Amino acid sequence: MTINGKLLIGARAQYGASAPFRAIDPATGQHLEPAFGTANLDDAERACMLAQQAFDAYRDTSLEQRAAFLEQIAQNILDLGPVLIERAMQESGLPQARLEGERGRTVGQLRLFAKVVRDGRWLGTALDSALPDRTPPRPDLRLRKIGLGPVVVFGASNFPLAFSVAGGDTASALAAGCPVVVKAHGAHPGTSELVGKAVMAAVASCGFPEGVFSLLHGDGRTIGQALVSHPAIKAVGFTGSRQGGMALVRTAAARPEPIPVYAEMSSINPVFVLPGAMGEKAGQIGTGFIDSLTLGSGQFCTNPGLVIAVEGEGLDKFIDAAATALQGKVGSTMLTPGIHAAYTSAVERLSGAAGVSLVARGQCGTTACAGQAALFVTDAANFLANPQLEEEIFGASSLVVRCTGAAQLRQIAEHLDGQLTATMFLTESDRDAALELLPALERKAGRILVNGYPTGVEVAHAMVHGGPFPATSDSRSTSVGAAAIDRFLRPVSYQDLPSWLLPAAIKDDNPLGLWRVRDGELVKA
């Protein structure tokens, strides 16, 4: 399949009439062919109107049809073969093995949502029987969930496959019965086009209305804002910077009809090393921590940007081991020149911050945008007094905070902003400290880990990739895992409908074989 730089609006591929641009290979700084035309406001309008027109027919598809569609997208992505991986490598600077793994994750995600759709628990069906003899009589009431409506998804830079055109947001919105308009990320337009065509082909081969999916290139400030402002759009999925996310939140809130925005924005993923664990395995934790910190140049939302521990021999050993490990890490290419520049200047700023000392740097890489990892240390009093030390640095930079005792560990936990993850390293001997810390971490984070590193985010039923603000704009949900579908649903109650008018999910004889809450009890009969 060749990349020709076109927008995909419903069934039509057309060259965007606005400011053309080329992708940049961050390893070389060179532009890549071809040029991509960007969307104008008419293109955005057309994509949104097609999505609106497609909504009723798409949400009316059977669970099986919708599941098969998601599986077809997965197959079409696999069928793209090496061309997809090669283009993604060029556009992102990420290595082949990582992108092949990410393709597996993307395909696995689509297949998981196919299973979720078939299973139908997301419909949240409940039936309350009529009680005609009660005073007053109780009507027959039945509840199911339906899609919110067309969703705009913003591709993320750091997962050009798994959180981009057919990534988690798109898969969960499509699973929920919502048409999707993707605003492609400018860093990987070719990858986006290839995946977009895979989705478009699945829409066609399943016989679905063309408006189920569109893909636009364009600037976030113009096309992105136009999409979020459009009356046909009913929800937004975004992964990126806090500034970008909050701009969308503000736009969505200012609409005549405000809509939900699921923005995954900013997290420093604190790692608490409790005294018992530090005493037993400081060196091992320190080495593992550097592996997690430098994975993918530190460009994970769950990158561990903060380590909190009580000062002493153990912490010194941890820092020594981390420093040694870090000095052996060669910087790899970061995603874009912009991200590389922002990382470099943030590390420079932190180097000059009062009360902060550099522990070690990684080795310089050889590519144009190679990030050089960095580890800093400060004390708890300084950290607590300087909110800017809590700001996310996107890339492989982390800060160790020395505490005077367990009370200060808890003080820092209470002080922290909302996070995607919070980690404790502990042993049996840390039982009391861990039990005391846990409630604070539950209030602060979407996922709590013990004796592990937060960078791996499993696509599963029990995963939460979310958390209190500013980790996300909506802590009531997750963007990774089966529960992500819940973001794009709303409940509808049906009172005294004749059986011929009832949707299948809530018909008497349970033709879909769903788990349903019947008069308060969960049953499958």
Added chain:
Amino acid sequence: MTINGKLLIGARAQYGASAPFRAIDPATGQHLEPAFGTANLDDAERACMLAQQAFDAYRDTSLEQRAAFLEQIAQNILDLGPVLIERAMQESGLPQARLEGERGRTVGQLRLFAKVVRDGRWLGTALDSALPDRTPPRPDLRLRKIGLGPVVVFGASNFPLAFSVAGGDTASALAAGCPVVVKAHGAHPGTSELVGKAVMAAVASCGFPEGVFSLLHGDGRTIGQALVSHPAIKAVGFTGSRQGGMALVRTAAARPEPIPVYAEMSSINPVFVLPGAMGEKAGQIGTGFIDSLTLGSGQFCTNPGLVIAVEGEGLDKFIDAAATALQGKVGSTMLTPGIHAAYTSAVERLSGAAGVSLVARGQCGTTACAGQAALFVTDAANFLANPQLEEEIFGASSLVVRCTGAAQLRQIAEHLDGQLTATMFLTESDRDAALELLPALERKAGRILVNGYPTGVEVAHAMVHGGPFPATSDSRSTSVGAAAIDRFLRPVSYQDLPSWLLPAAIKDDNPLGLWRVRDGELVKA
């Protein structure tokens, strides 16, 4: 129990130091004793801080403890006896039977949430087994939901018991494990104090931390805004005007940490009478419609403010029957002088609107704030051209829209804003029209009724009292029924926790006997 005009801040009843006020009996316009002191900003601060301090201990109570607490509140309300009903009658102008029914509803609601809490499905537990031999190994992942944190609840004027101090918002927030700070409605401060003391006594007798519940009197613009702005507060429940709700939404969005607001605001609850039904039973539908319209002086969120039907003999018969029924209805006391004045001037405005004719008025009541019901008619073209005809009039006023045919029925359905309810009257012969209308109504409303009137809102598992904006500020939820608890929850994932650190809900041996999603399958083992 005597009413002494005090604020209830945690375990302390104290007289508010700010501007004292007295309730007004809307039937006479007279002030009622005693005077209520209002809260100042220090009082708001103290209530919020107590709620924050109580949160961890309260959410850590067992399901049984929390359920028993809700049941104790219900019992304490019943134990107030006739004094509660008498005071509520004086403050609201609502008749005894209605308030006794509403007390039953309030108590039933608390008991339903006790059952919901014990059942534990709201915890949304999921467990994914570790796969240590996979490459990379999969960790052990477990998910449960926890409360968002302290919630501010605004008492509603129109349900002084069922949607006020211990009403649906409070019951569902407490069920979710969230402490509650109530901003009492100024129209029924005595009723609020009585119910507040019933909650306060239950907190004490259950041995819970005092901050689980506080009750403040004060102005929405000062105390209400201060509560919503306070960093300890994590969500808001509100039922009232669109203007009031949107002010809270804006304040919550402008906080350094934005929080969700569940505001139930504005709905005109369209009733579509399809041609077959109109042909068969126009008179009967018209008479029943007036009963629903005038129930409780039309002061229900689900009051039917709009009737849409195709012009012809049937519609004429409907209008005749409705007019006759309306002329026999004597206006009863409205909730407050302010609501009565707003209703009167809105009806006056509608009487003078271009293209709108008065069909009939009800009889004048004899009390100070008696509302005089009104029915108007217009045609579809005029309705579609004048958005102000779609604005909610709070009270017993409704507008009939004459359509030229079925296509115009659908056009109006598509044109309407979001609604709490949408109703169809139909017979077998309306099958095609109903099937065509249903998808539009699903997009517009939280509850769809057939051959009934929307004013009754059952407290049940399959109820949705919610809907797209501006019916509510968040269509993803309901404020009535078992699912209301979901509004105040967020998911937390636990990765590789040792068993001694795991919350009971997600321990291996399922000590709470919950339904759980284990490796994707719903099981109770």
